[in-house]
Amino acid sequence: MSVLVDHFDVFASGLWLTFQLCLLSAIGALILGTVAAVMRISPIPPLRWVGTAYVTVFRNCPLTIVWFFAAFGLPALGSNADFLRIPGLTSVFSRLGVDIPYFRFAIVALSVYTGAFVCEAIRSGINAVPTGQAEAARAIGLTFTQNLRHVVLPQAWKAAIVPLGSVIIAMIKNSALAGFFGLVGELSNSGVNLTSALGEPIIPVFIGVSIGFLIMTVPLGLLLDHLERRRAVAR
Amino acid sequence: MTLHRAVTTVAAGEPLIVLDSVNKWFGPLHVLQDVSLSVDRGEVVVVIGPSGSGKSTLCRAINRLEPINSGTITFDGKPLPAEGRALARLRSDVGMVFQSFNLFAHKTILQNVTLGPVKVRREKSASARDRAMTLLERVGIASQAEKYPAQLSGGQQQRAAIARALAMQPKAMLFDEPTSALDPEMVGEVLDVMTSLARDGMTMVVVTHEMGFARHAANRVVFMADGQLVEQAPPDEFFGSPKSERAKDFLSKILTH
Numbered sequence: 001m002s003v004l005v006d007h008f009d010v011f012a013s014g015l016w017l018t019f020q021l022c023l024l025s026a027i028g029a030l031i032l033g034t035v036a037a038v039m040r041i042s043p044i045p046p047l048r049w050v051g052t053a054y055v056t057v058f059r060n061c062p063l064t065i066v067w068f069f070a071a072f073g074l075p076a077l078g079s080n081a082d083f084l085r086i087p088g089l090t091s092v093f094s095r096l097g098v099d100i101p102y103f104r105f106a107i108v109a110l111s112v113y114t115g116a117f118v119c120e121a122i123r124s125g126i127n128a129v130p131t132g133q134a135e136a137a138r139a140i141g142l143t144f145t146q147n148l149r150h151v152v153l154p155q156a157w158k159a160a161i162v163p164l165g166s167v168i169i170a171m172i173k174n175s176a177l178a179g180f181f182g183l184v185g186e187l188s189n190s191g192v193n194l195t196s197a198l199g200e201p202i203i204p205v206f207i208g209v210s211i212g213f214l215i216m217t218v219p220l221g222l223l224l225d226h227l228e229r230r231r232a233v234a235r
Numbered sequence: 236m237t238l239h240r241a242v243t244t245v246a247a248g249e250p251l252i253v254l255d256s257v258n259k260w261f262g263p264l265h266v267l268q269d270v271s272l273s274v275d276r277g278e279v280v281v282v283i284g285p286s287g288s289g290k291s292t293l294c295r296a297i298n299r300l301e302p303i304n305s306g307t308i309t310f311d312g313k314p315l316p317a318e319g320r321a322l323a324r325l326r327s328d329v330g331m332v333f334q335s336f337n338l339f340a341h342k343t344i345l346q347n348v349t350l351g352p353v354k355v356r357r358e359k360s361a362s363a364r365d366r367a368m369t370l371l372e373r374v375g376i377a378s379q380a381e382k383y384p385a386q387l388s389g390g391q392q393q394r395a396a397i398a399r400a401l402a403m404q405p406k407a408m409l410f411d412e413p414t415s416a417l418d419p420e421m422v423g424e425v426l427d428v429m430t431s432l433a434r435d436g437m438t439m440v441v442v443t444h445e446m447g448f449a450r451h452a453a454n455r456v457v458f459m460a461d462g463q464l465v466e467q468a469p470p471d472e473f474f475g476s477p478k479s480e481r482a483k484d485f486l487s488k489i490l491t492h
């Protein structure tokens with residue numbers, strides 16, 4: 001197990017990169033999923049169709065296929081996902097700005113894939129809000145968007161937070177695929193390198209990788225349990 | 236204290252809400268059958284009738300919470316617009332009070348009352364707040380302003396819901412069985428608020444089983460059965476000598492208890 005001590009810096013930087021990937025992808029997935037959920041309940045049929053099509057495709061395709069399209073399809077279309085080089089963000093998350101695009105492709109793949117699940121979690125939250133709430137909002141003259149923003153979504157979030165958390169935990173675990181799609185230096189890729197390039201023993205290395213993932217997922221899980229218990233008390 | 240537009244009393248006597256040959260189906264169920272009804276400014280109309288006769292649907296059709304299949308509904312001289320901004324504007328002029336209160340559960344009572352004025356009417360939050368407090372005082376729950384709906388009794392919640400509707404300075408108020416979900420001891424406090432509104436000249440359409448309220452506050456009682464307006468008359472006349480068999484039958488059932 002000395003590998004954990006000897007190469008602590010490798011594990012730490014891998015964890016840090018994976019954390020950045022997960023944070024940015026979670027934000028992307030939450031935005032995409034919320035937009036898709038709003039589209040799916042909008043009164044305008046074409047928007048509903050787009051939202052439904054998005055969820056149907058990405059919830060039912062394997063993540064590796066989605067990632068394959070992100071990592072090989074986008075360059076084939078001439079895109080290096082440069083729209084993610086968001087000023088300000090690139091100074092905090094330096095990998096966002098580099099010329100090698102695999103960090104950005106990883107964010108695209110994880111966000112788009114996870115967004116479909118976020119959409120469904122939010123929609124279940126919206127369905128949990130009693131219809132009388134939206135009706136009362138319409139009755140005082142709020143428009144569809146005002147109704148969502150001030151009445152329905154704030155309440156839907158509360159009901160959706162626990163399923164959303166599960167979706168994000170699944171996403172963190174899925175991020176382990178990133179190394180196989182060109183992202184050098186994330187947690188699982190670091191593990192692979194330690195074993196193949198430096199000949200370190202496999203089992204201790206992947207115990208280290210597991211610990212890295214558990215450091216991110218277990219606290220999130222505990223937080224969700226806590227929120228769930230608090231909601232049960234409030235009810 | 237008069238808290239709604241003076242217009243409602245000034246121009247009393249001309250029609251504000253007009254339904255003309257309105258039909259509504261829920262699938263095969265014909266819930267509103269050729270309903271025509273006109274409500275004047277300042278008039279208080281009480282709608283009664285057996286369960287399932289279409290009273291709620293009628294009430295909800297007036298602000299288009301329930302779209303109709305044929306016929307026309309005009310409010311303040313203009314036909315109801317299709318879904319969109321114009322309809323939102325119209326709804327802001329028609330207050331609605333629901334049987335189950337429907338206060339926004341994640342907002343305090345004060346926030347419930349100010350949301351519409353601030354977001355729909357673009358009122359400054361300070362002045363909306365002042366007006367909201369005046370209204371909450373009027374309905375007797377100013378001390379509950381910072382609480383959440385779940386912390387209030389049913390009667391208090393319904394009075395808050397009335398304040399929320401009044402905050403939009405509506406031209407008319409619709410009440411759909413506002414006291415049916417209340418414990419008996421709380422019915423009075425809500426009816427008192429409604430009675431004082433009626434005295435102030437608010438135009439009101441009230442679906443209720445409270446015959447006492449109908450007798451002393453209504454200008455007209457409308458009796459519905461099976462989706463039709465069967466009979467309408469001033470309360471004394473309606474309760475004293477109902478004309479239709481359906482109304483006689485209905486009254487005998489509810490008044491014997």
Ligand SMILES: Nc1ncnc2c1ncn2[C@@H]1O[C@H](COP(=O)(O)OP(=O)(O)OP(=O)(O)O)[C@@H](O)[C@H]1O
Pocket residue numbers: 261264266284285286287288289290291292293
């Ligand atoms: N959304 C709906 N879909 C299908 N049928 C409905 C719907 N809403 C109401 N109905 C039916 O339409 C009829 C009229 O309903 P409505 O609620 O207007 O009656 P009501 O007179 O208000 O009755 P109550 O005194 O029980 O409130 C009933 O038979 C009811 O079952």
Ligand SMILES: [Mg+2]
Pocket residue numbers: 290291292411412
């Ligand atoms: Mg009803």
